[in-house]
Amino acid sequence: MPVTQSPAAIMQPTPQQLVLSGHWCAQSIGALAARLPLLHFGPGSPVLADAAKIEALDSSGAWLLQTLLLRLQHEGAVPTLQELRAEFTPLLEAVALHRKEVDAAPGHGVIARAQPDLLAGVGLATLQWCKLAVEALAFVGECAMALGGWIAHPSRIRWRPILFNIRSAGVDALPIVAVLSFLLGIVVAYQAADQLRQFGANIFVADLVGLSMLREFAPLITAIIIAGRSGSAYAAQIGTMAVTEEIDAMRTLAIPPLELLVLPKVLALVIALPLLTVFADVLGVFGGMVMAQAQLGVGFTDFLDRFVKAVSVTSYMVGIAKAPVFAAIIAMVGCFQGLRTRGGADNVGRQTTRSVVQSIFLVIVADALFSVVFSVLEL
Numbered sequence: 001m002p003v004t005q006s007p008a009a010i011m012q013p014t015p016q017q018l019v020l021s022g023h024w025c026a027q028s029i030g031a032l033a034a035r036l037p038l039l040h041f042g043p044g045s046p047v048l049a050d051a052a053k054i055e056a057l058d059s060s061g062a063w064l065l066q067t068l069l070l071r072l073q074h075e076g077a078v079p080t081l082q083e084l085r086a087e088f089t090p091l092l093e094a095v096a097l098h099r100k101e102v103d104a105a106p107g108h109g110v111i112a113r114a115q116p117d118l119l120a121g122v123g124l125a126t127l128q129w130c131k132l133a134v135e136a137l138a139f140v141g142e143c144a145m146a147l148g149g150w151i152a153h154p155s156r157i158r159w160r161p162i163l164f165n166i167r168s169a170g171v172d173a174l175p176i177v178a179v180l181s182f183l184l185g186i187v188v189a190y191q192a193a194d195q196l197r198q199f200g201a202n203i204f205v206a207d208l209v210g211l212s213m214l215r216e217f218a219p220l221i222t223a224i225i226i227a228g229r230s231g232s233a234y235a236a237q238i239g240t241m242a243v244t245e246e247i248d249a250m251r252t253l254a255i256p257p258l259e260l261l262v263l264p265k266v267l268a269l270v271i272a273l274p275l276l277t278v279f280a281d282v283l284g285v286f287g288g289m290v291m292a293q294a295q296l297g298v299g300f301t302d303f304l305d306r307f308v309k310a311v312s313v314t315s316y317m318v319g320i321a322k323a324p325v326f327a328a329i330i331a332m333v334g335c336f337q338g339l340r341t342r343g344g345a346d347n348v349g350r351q352t353t354r355s356v357v358q359s360i361f362l363v364i365v366a367d368a369l370f371s372v373v374f375s376v377l378e379l
Helices: 030-038 059-074 086-104 118-152 159-169 171-198 202-243 246-252 257-296 300-310 313-339 345-376
Strands: 009-014 017-024 046-057 078-082
Touching (some): 046 059, 059 086, 159 202, 171 202, 171 257, 202 300, 257 313, 313 345
Antiparallel strands (some): 009 017
8 A cells, every 4th residue: 555645844843933844845845835935933033843754855844844944033932843854864964055155146036027228218218109190090090991981971870979079078168168268267367467557558458358268268168178178978978888898899780989989979079169269258257357357457348349450260270280189189188098998996086087088188289389370370
């Protein structure tokens, strides 16, 4: 009959005593290796390890025994190994020597992820942005092809989702746009009041409020509001559908996700944002009129007379022309980040945040480019 080997074992009769027994071989130490982290000893306390009952020892067992002794030392205990058979001592000493050489080797220890230096980090970040730009460009191309299909076949246009998104992104945003535009007009007029009063140029507050609101502030603040409100909603909605595999199901049913989810949102926002910008223009100028009356004594009639002379139709159209571009940026970025969602619900929030940040960034960049172009064209 085959002789049954007793597995390696460690007993702890007292807090300062260990009894090692059994066959400390590769076939018998599996369970014992998992039990080592459960042993704890107070720092500075002597620990007596009795190895008299160890019946067999190979290199794996010697390595585990050496690991036990080193762990006790790292915890601050003072281990002492005694009663180990003489034939096992050379193997244990050889393993201990080899372990010291391994520990002293460069790069030994917990395998850590190599941290790139500054230049490598910049290169990796640039590479990631280039990949993202290529993906975004491909997404824009797919949307353009889908829009071309709508133009070629008008019967495929989904009017109900477009109208629904116009209401949700446009009509429902009127209150917040009205409040912020009105307050922004008040702030612009208030900041200019002290300076204009010093030179007796109170009436020119109409020039400042009119030009700044119509050309810059109204389109920009409206786009930022919509980016935080509607752009994030687009990313969250499409991202949730991607996580729950609804978009994959649509593709399986031969329903193009771009035509059902993306194009209605883009077209709706391109229609709604210019109208919201006109609304913001009116409320912003009205807020400036109220502050001009309160701080500078400029009546509504005088303000409007000067406003008509100072602000041309070109200035009004410059602000309106920006709105469709801003709308396309916000809708495309929100939908793009939503479609890139992978994993679980936490990734939905991450992509939503990215969509808002990237939308606002690109809107401001586009506004700066518009300013340069209009300056060159002398508009």
